Amino acid sequence: xxxxSTRENYRSVSSAEAISLGMVPAxxxxxxxxxxxxxxxxxxxxxxxxxxELASWVFDKFLTDFSKxxxxxxxxxxxxxxxxxxxxxxxxxxxxxxxxxLELWHGPTAAFKDMALQILPQLLVRSVKKLGVKKEIxxxxxTSGDTGKAALExxxxxxxxxxxxxxxxxxxxxxxxxxxxxxxxxNTEVVSLKGNFDDCQTAVxxxxxDQDFKKKxxxxxxxxxxxxxxxxxxxxxxxxxxxxxxxxxLNKTEIKAGxxxxxxxxxxxxxxxxxxxxxxxxGLPVNKFICASNDNKVLTDFLETGLYxxxxxxxxxxxxxxxxxxxxxxxxxxxxxxGHDSDRINQWYQKLQQExxxxxxxxxxxxxxxxxxxxxxxxxxxxxxIRNVFQKFNYLxxxxxxxxxxxxxxxxxxxxDQKNAVVDSTASPYKFSRAVLESLKExxxxxxxxxxxxxxxxxxxxxxxxxxEGLETMEIKHQQNCKKDEVKAKIAEILNI
Ligand SMILES: *Cc1c(COP(=O)(O)O)cnc(C)c1O
Numbered sequence: 001x002x003x004x005s006t007r008e009n010y011r012s013v014s015s016a017e018a019i020s021l022g023m024v025p026a027x028x029x030x031x032x033x034x035x036x037x038x039x040x041x042x043x044x045x046x047x048x049x050x051x052x053e054l055a056s057w058v059f060d061k062f063l064t065d066f067s068k069x070x071x072x073x074x075x076x077x078x079x080x081x082x083x084x085x086x087x088x089x090x091x092x093x094x095x096x097x098x099x100x101x102l103e104l105w106h107g108p109t110a111a112f113k114d115m116a117l118q119i120l121p122q123l124l125v126r127s128v129k130k131l132g133v134k135k136e137i138x139x140x141x142x143t144s145g146d147t148g149k150a151a152l153e154x155x156x157x158x159x160x161x162x163x164x165x166x167x168x169x170x171x172x173x174x175x176x177x178x179x180x181x182x183x184x185x186x187n188t189e190v191v192s193l194k195g196n197f198d199d200c201q202t203a204v205x206x207x208x209x210d211q212d213f214k215k216k217x218x219x220x221x222x223x224x225x226x227x228x229x230x231x232x233x234x235x236x237x238x239x240x241x242x243x244x245x246x247x248x249x250l251n252k253t254e255i256k257a258g259x260x261x262x263x264x265x266x267x268x269x270x271x272x273x274x275x276x277x278x279x280x281x282x283g284l285p286v287n288k289f290i291c292a293s294n295d296n297k298v299l300t301d302f303l304e305t306g307l308y309x310x311x312x313x314x315x316x317x318x319x320x321x322x323x324x325x326x327x328x329x330x331x332x333x334x335x336x337x338x339g340h341d342s343d344r345i346n347q348w349y350q351k352l353q354q355e356x357x358x359x360x361x362x363x364x365x366x367x368x369x370x371x372x373x374x375x376x377x378x379x380x381x382x383x384x385x386i387r388n389v390f391q392k393f394n395y396l397x398x399x400x401x402x403x404x405x406x407x408x409x410x411x412x413x414x415x416x417d418q419k420n421a422v423v424d425s426t427a428s429p430y431k432f433s434r435a436v437l438e439s440l441k442e443x444x445x446x447x448x449x450x451x452x453x454x455x456x457x458x459x460x461x462x463x464x465x466x467x468x469e470g471l472e473t474m475e476i477k478h479q480q481n482c483k484k485d486e487v488k489a490k491i492a493e494i495l496n497i
Pocket of ligand 1: 111112146229267268269321322427
């Protein structure tokens with residue numbers, strides 16, 4: 001299968017090329033030229049497969065330039081027991097008669113990004129090898145917290161790769177910073193930058209665009225690549241768990257074969273919900289997708305009116321991984337829903353670049369509304385949801401998951417649709433323990449994040465995620481820092497070029 005650009009501005013490429021390039025060099029995103037379609041019998045034949053088997057089955061259909069053996073090895077390396085201890089990998093927890101929570105945070109770093117970032121390095125090194133590249137790959141990451149640690153854990157000790165992560169000195173929590181600074185591995189580097197997340201991201205983007213520096217790297221046998229969330233190799237692995245969740249419902253006789261379900265996803269870059277849509281296009285029986293946002297509700301407004309408008313105040317919320325105004329993966333979705341109309345995609349994204357907004361036509365909006373519902377939660381609603389879910393079900397959730405559940409509840413109260421629904425749980429509650437404890441106690445709490453984690457455990461008897469346990473006393477392995485105009489020099493120093 002070939003991959004094409006959403007803007008029709010690049011030749012079609014193999015999946016290995018799409019994965020190693022990350023994004024289309026001229027702007028735009030790679031998508032499969034045709035989504036594999038399956039009938040219900042073909043899907044149901046997989047109902048008893050384990051997670052690794054399901055992953056191989058999905059990957060085989062999309063990565064046709066990979067051998068079955070290559071895919072199996074990549075999958076086994078990524079989803080081993082040590083990295084994802086539960087046998088199910090993504091356990092499905094029943095909250096009430098028609099609400100099921102899909103726990104996506106059992107990987108090493110306690111957030112759902114592990115589901116893709118544990119396998120992306122496996123796919124990337126195999127892609128690069130397939131393309132005959134003999135250079136050492138340097139992965140550059142700018143992070144506001146979760147992605148940095150997940151990428152470090154995924155690329156740690158992967159042969160032929162070096163990873164350098166930049167994070168804003170004042171922009172991440174103490175726990176997030178410690179998670180990164182204690183990372184082992186002989187190929188990992190972590191640098192704190194004097195500035196905010198935008199400074200980090202801009203610095204890294206400038207490096208990618210710097211042709212002279214690129215030449216210098218090549219002369220020293222290095223090549224840059226990115227673990228960015230718009231890489232097809234990060235989207236594809238997320239399709240798998242929607243099939244897994246469906247089969248779990250089926251095998252627990254919560255649904256009948258072929259019965260449609262609803263899926264609610266707390267959304268930032270539109271990647272996780274897009275993966276659910278790809279599963280649907282492959283044949284998974286889905287009725288509605290509930291796209292859940294926080295106060296940065298660009299997507300909620302877009303799904304209501306058809307106007308995508310980023311000209312608004314950026315709000316910092318207790319669900320920071322969804323504090324996003326430009327959802328990159330929406331471009332892929334619009335390309336799919338318009339039947340691959342790259343002319344319209346070019347128009348809209350040119351407008352977005354020039355005027356910070358664009359409006360889609362009525363026809364497209366109505367096609368989207370047949371499938372997607374936008375909902376959002378205020379800060380207060382998210383906190384109340386954390387409290388209510390704990391009091392009622394003795395089940396602890398993080399603020400992102402709370403936004404997902406609350407959005408589903410709102411959708412149900414506004415429609416007659418009470419179908420069984422799967423809600424993505426995207427982080428362990430301990431990853432965002434301050435907001436969780438504040439929500440439960442409704443009064444001032446201690447400042448030290450590690451004391452908060454302990455108190456949360458005492459109060460709720462919920463086990464601490466192993467990725468955060470003992471972190472406070474772990475050895476700090478990285479202490480580098482730099483100013484925002486020193487990023488290039490820092491990289492050159494690290495690579496010794
Ligand atoms: C990244 C992230 C999200 C948003 O996922 P997208 O694929 O960007 O929509 C939601 N919750 C958590 C905890 C995340 O880390």
